[in-house]
Amino acid sequence: xxxxxxxxxxxxxxxxxxxxxxxxxxxxxxxxxxxxxxxxxxxxxxxxxxxxxxxxxxxxxxxxxxxxxxxxxxxxxxxxxxxxxxxxxxxxxxxxxxxxxxxxxxxxxxxxxxxxxxxxxxxxxxxxxxxxxxxxxxxxxxxxxxxxxxxxxxxxxxxxxxxxxxxxxxxxxxxxxxxxxxxxxxxxxxxxxxxxxxxxxxxxxxxxxxxxxxxxxxxxxxxxxxxxxxxxxxxxxxxxxxxxxxxxxxxxxxxxxxxxxxxxxxxxxxxxxxxxxxxxxxxxxxxxxxxxxxxxxxxxxxxxxxxxxxxxxxxxxxxxxxxxxxxxxxxxxxxxxxxxxxxxxxxxxxxxxxxxxxxxxxxxxxxxxxxxxxxxxxxxxxx
Amino acid sequence: xxxxxxxxxxxxxxxxxxxxxxxxxxxxxxxxxxxxxxxxxxxxxxxxxxxxxxxxxxxxxxxxxxxxxxxxxxxxxxxxxxxxxxxxxxxxxxxxxxxxxxxxxxxxxxxxxxxxxxxxxxxxxxxxxxxxxxxxxxxxxxxxxxxxxxxxxxxxxxxxxxxxxxxxxxxxxxxxxxxxxxxxxxxxxxxxxxxxxxxxxxxxxxxxxxxxxxxxxxxxxxxxxxxxxxxxxxxxxxxxxxxxxxxxxxxxxxxxxxxxxxxxxxxxxxxxxxxxxxxxxxxxxxxxxxxxxxxxxxxxxxxxxxxxxxxxxxxxxxxxxxxxxxxxxxxxxxxxxxxxxxxxxxxxxxxxxxxxxxxxxxxxxxxxxxxxxxxxxxxxxxx
Numbered sequence: 001x002x003x004x005x006x007x008x009x010x011x012x013x014x015x016x017x018x019x020x021x022x023x024x025x026x027x028x029x030x031x032x033x034x035x036x037x038x039x040x041x042x043x044x045x046x047x048x049x050x051x052x053x054x055x056x057x058x059x060x061x062x063x064x065x066x067x068x069x070x071x072x073x074x075x076x077x078x079x080x081x082x083x084x085x086x087x088x089x090x091x092x093x094x095x096x097x098x099x100x101x102x103x104x105x106x107x108x109x110x111x112x113x114x115x116x117x118x119x120x121x122x123x124x125x126x127x128x129x130x131x132x133x134x135x136x137x138x139x140x141x142x143x144x145x146x147x148x149x150x151x152x153x154x155x156x157x158x159x160x161x162x163x164x165x166x167x168x169x170x171x172x173x174x175x176x177x178x179x180x181x182x183x184x185x186x187x188x189x190x191x192x193x194x195x196x197x198x199x200x201x202x203x204x205x206x207x208x209x210x211x212x213x214x215x216x217x218x219x220x221x222x223x224x225x226x227x228x229x230x231x232x233x234x235x236x237x238x239x240x241x242x243x244x245x246x247x248x249x250x251x252x253x254x255x256x257x258x259x260x261x262x263x264x265x266x267x268x269x270x271x272x273x274x275x276x277x278x279x280x281x282x283x284x285x286x287x288x289x290x291x292x293x294x295x296x297x298x299x300x301x302x303x304x305x306x307x308x309x310x311x312x313x314x315x316x317x318x319x320x321x322x323x324x325x326x327x328x329x330x331x332x333x334x335x336x337x338x339x340x341x342x343x344x345x346x347x348x349x350x351x352x353x354x355x356x357x358x359x360x361x362x363x364x365x366x367x368x369x370x371x372x373x374x375x376x377x378x379x380x381x382x383x
Numbered sequence: 384x385x386x387x388x389x390x391x392x393x394x395x396x397x398x399x400x401x402x403x404x405x406x407x408x409x410x411x412x413x414x415x416x417x418x419x420x421x422x423x424x425x426x427x428x429x430x431x432x433x434x435x436x437x438x439x440x441x442x443x444x445x446x447x448x449x450x451x452x453x454x455x456x457x458x459x460x461x462x463x464x465x466x467x468x469x470x471x472x473x474x475x476x477x478x479x480x481x482x483x484x485x486x487x488x489x490x491x492x493x494x495x496x497x498x499x500x501x502x503x504x505x506x507x508x509x510x511x512x513x514x515x516x517x518x519x520x521x522x523x524x525x526x527x528x529x530x531x532x533x534x535x536x537x538x539x540x541x542x543x544x545x546x547x548x549x550x551x552x553x554x555x556x557x558x559x560x561x562x563x564x565x566x567x568x569x570x571x572x573x574x575x576x577x578x579x580x581x582x583x584x585x586x587x588x589x590x591x592x593x594x595x596x597x598x599x600x601x602x603x604x605x606x607x608x609x610x611x612x613x614x615x616x617x618x619x620x621x622x623x624x625x626x627x628x629x630x631x632x633x634x635x636x637x638x639x640x641x642x643x644x645x646x647x648x649x650x651x652x653x654x655x656x657x658x659x660x661x662x663x664x665x666x667x668x669x670x671x672x673x674x675x676x677x678x679x680x681x682x683x684x685x686x687x688x689x690x691x692x693x694x695x696x697x698x699x700x701x702x703x704x705x706x707x708x709x710x711x712x713x714x715x716x717x718x719x720x721x722x723x724x725x726x727x728x729x730x731x732x733x734x735x736x737x738x739x740x741x742x743x744x745x746x747x748x749x750x751x752x753x754x755x756x757x758x759x760x761x762x763x764x765x766x
Contacts, residue, residue, distance in 0.1 A: 047693030047701045047717070077689050079702070079718030112686025113719055215673045216694045218686070289672070289753075290598045290761050297762025303495020303601070306460050310430030311599045318430045319462070334430070335462030336496055370672075372755035378673050379680025 002137030002153035005164030006187040008032050008227025011136035013143030016124025018072035018110075018117055024143035025072040026121065028128040029183050030097065031065055035228030038064035039196035040105070041203050043220035049076030050086040051106040052219055058090075058105050062192030064225055065103040067183055068093045068128075069144050070121060071168070073110040076218040085116050092122050096129045107181045107221045109146055109168060141166035144181055147259055147377060154249035156242045160232040161188035163242045167250040169217075180207065180254065182222040184246060187230035188239055198240040199224040206247035209279070210366040212258040213374070214287040222247075255366045260374030263295050265367040267352045273359035277314035281354060282365035284308045292370035298345035300325040305354060306334070315358045322355035385520030385536035388547030389570035391415050391610025394519035396526030399507025401455035401493075401500055407526035408455040409504065411511040412566050413480065414448050418611030421447035422579035423488070424586050426603035432459030433469040434489040435602055441473075441488050445575030447608055448486040450566055451476045451511075452527050453504060454551070456493040459601040468499050475505050479512045490564045490604045492529055492551060524549035527564055530642055530760065537632035539625045543615040544571035546625045550633040552600075563590065563637065565605040567629060570613035571622055581623040582607040589630035592662070593749040595641040596757070597670040605630075638749045643757030646678050648750045650735045656742035660697035664737060665748030667691045675753035681728035683708040688737060689717070698741045705738035 004011050009031060016026040031038075040059045042052050058064060068089055075082045086106050094101040108116070131139075141151040148168050155164040169180035184199070203222055224243065234242075255264050267285050272278035285291065288308040294301035302323045309321060323331035328343045350369075368374075387394050392414060399409040414421075423442045425435050441447060451472055458465045469489050477484040491499070514522075524534040531551050538547040552563035567582070586605055607626065617625075638647050650668050655661035668674065671691040677684035685706045692704060706714035711726045733752075751757075 045690060045693040046695075046699075047689045047704075074686070077686055077714065077718055079716060082718070112684075112690065113714065115719070213672045215671055215687075216690060218690055218693065288598055289596045289757075293758050293761035296758060299762065301495075303457070303460055304598075306430045307428060307495065307599060307601055310428040310601065312429075316429075321430075331460065331496065333462060335460055335465070336498070370758055372758045374672075375676050375679060375753055375755045375758060378676035379682065 002141050002164050002166040003029050003183050003185045004134050004137035005155040006162040006185045008187050008229030009185045010132040010134050011140040012128045012131040013139030014124060014128045014131060017120040018070055025070055026124045026128050027069040027140035027143040029067045029140055030132055031225050031227050033227055035226055036063045036065050037190060037192040037195055037226040039192055039199045039224050041199055041222045043217055045216045045218050047218050049074050049108060049219040050078060050082040051075055051108045052221060054086045055105040058102060061102060063103050064105050065099040066093050066097055067105045067223055069107040069181055071109050071144050071146050073108060073114060073116045074112045074219050075108040075116050076112040078115055085118055092125045096126055105223055109181055109219055112218060144168040149257055152250050152253040154246045156245050158242055161230040161234055163246050165246045165250055167254060169254055180220045182250060184224040186226050188226060189228040189231060189233045190226045190239060194236060195224050195226055198243045201240050202244040202247045206244060206251040210251045210255050211283055211286040212368045255368060258368040259377045260371045261368035262371050263350050263369040264348055265295055265350045265352060267365045267367060269354045270362045271359055272356045272361040273315035275361045275363055278361050278363035280312050281309055281314050282363050284312045286365045286367035289370055295350055296369035296371050300330055300340045300343035302330045309354060316356040320357040324353040326351050385524050385547050385549040386412050386566050386568045387517050387520035388538040389545040389568045391570050391612025392568045393515040393517050394523040395511045395514040396522030397507060397511045397514060400503040401453055408453055409507045409511055410452040410523035410526040411515060412450045412523055413515055414608050414610050416610055418609055419446045419448050420573060420575040420578055420609040422575055422582045422607050424582055424605045426600055428599045428601050430601050432457050432491060432602040433461060433465040434458055434491045435604060437469045438488040441485060444485060446486050447488050448482040449476050449480055450488045450606055452490040452564055454492050454527050454529050456491060456497055456499045457495045457602050458491040458499050459495040461498055468501055475508045479509055488606055492564055492602055495601060527551040532640055535633050535636040537629045539628050541625055544613040544617055546629050548629045548633055550637060552637055563603045565633060567607040569609050571609060572611040572614060572616045573609045573622060577619060578607050578609055581626045584623050585627040585630045589627060589634040593634045593638050594666055594669040595751045638751060641751040642760045643754045644751035645754050646733050646752040647731055648678055648733045648735060650748045650750060652737045653745045654742055655739045655744040656698035658744045658746055661744050661746035663695050664692055664697045665746050667695045669748045669750035672753055678733055679752035679754050683713055683723045683726035685713045688735060692737060699739040703740040707736040709734050
């Protein structure tokens, strides 16, 4: 039930004709209240799509009554005309629902550098509004897919309140592959400031630590809306943990459905001098194309892990590095360790542990392998 | 004639049996003097192979009488035993040639994390020494190949003196794809300090600006040896320019033979606020996997160029960015520019111009596309 699992939300997903193949491409999520608190996190790319610039403004008010999302076009690098299109989209939603456009967030995904077909999108909003339902979450999740092979949803229920969400894309918030759009909803009674704190903390250790291909989108958006419809005020730590769990669940689904991937790679950096060091090393390993190819070929090529670690500024001594692949310590003390033939890499999940022997901090980064299918999908599909 | 084009050098290349397929794998370059001045630049990867650690020590003395190079094994991440192997290699060369081991540089390339077969390598040195010849440069260039499909050599002749060189690999010095090994020789009468200045300046704008796959090797080495055999003391600027031209020629050959590549991408960043900005933006574009796939698919996907620019810290206004692909300004003012259908991408060389409209500096970075062949080669070949 995704974004409609929490009380106080309706949603819809329809085919407005933005995608030429006729697939669903327009989603609407409406917060029916009584509260309309909201917070969001956006791409850190300095080239931001029109809907990101718009929604950042909206979020400053701390209230969102509706989110309109489209696939089939990112409306990025489209200049003043693109921003006018986003504005017109929010205005039409406001008009149809009787809200203020200043409370309508917009998110778009698809090809950068083309204008949206407004003559199809605007009429679609009216139709989507007509289909709004407390059971519409699934359809909304389907309508935001681009190259996703499955739609992604997650729900956590707590004592008297719920957090639900939907996601599309396959990458991280910053950087991120193609576009990652996430809408999270809750019926917990939480104000905008607390939502902001919770969503930032949750994103930091979930979406921000998946790195499918190191590319940062112009459109990445994570929104968290609270209706307060449960009437329950949760403990902040409990609430943040529920949001984090939903984000973690969705993040894993993104990695599991990344373009062309055949492996999900869990990179755990341990005994780092700081969490920042652990993350820097994890990301460097996650983005090493040669290693990603080796993993695809089920080759436990730990030398490429050490090469990647060596490019970072993290604290470590090259002669004290240890690396395990799927539990086998193939590198000990920066040199040849246990027999690499012992490493079994037949399964989709591959675990790399990098032990820096430099402290007590750790971090987990999720990545994917690099495959011919990835190349094919991203050379044939203008996205 | 490569490294033996300059007077005062002999070279050899043989099959010592390090490679299991029996291909040439051991090269020797000897400076017969009268001068034995030398300088070098090495990988900036903090995980450095044993031969890099050794040769860095050797270069501190400013004199190199011989360079021994092997393919078939990088001798990286091999701990104390690996360093002892490199030391033993230099000692054997010194013994055979009657020099000091402290003047013998060593370079290795191949798989990381395995020991060299010293029982094959050491006898090979004696055989290679027996084949040293003033015409041996070609054979030496062939013996250092790994996945290279062709050997790479370049020569520039000036008035009374010459600079020649050989290279293997397909990437940049730091970072670099697999391993890049380069030996440059000159018969100009130049001391170690001047060689050092020349090689650093030449590398900075050549090898350091090719980025095939963003991966930094543990073994990258560029050596410049001067025999003084021409008896000519060149003007420093002329000399540096000749060295730069040889490096540029070899760097282009590396890109042209990069693993699996079907396109050579020339990325020129213009109107940057500083040269550092131009290089940072160029590298970011060069390493964007989504863009590299698009180029492979002959898709002028300029949105991916803007996405890559947006991840940098360079000075620019997103609304003033212009991008041309093969001369067509597909992005103007951060938005839709000329018709992308006008872009002809059938040829191997693709030119991307990124105009930051923020200053007067520029830089050129060379990169390759990302192909299924790259994935295949690097998932099937443990390197």
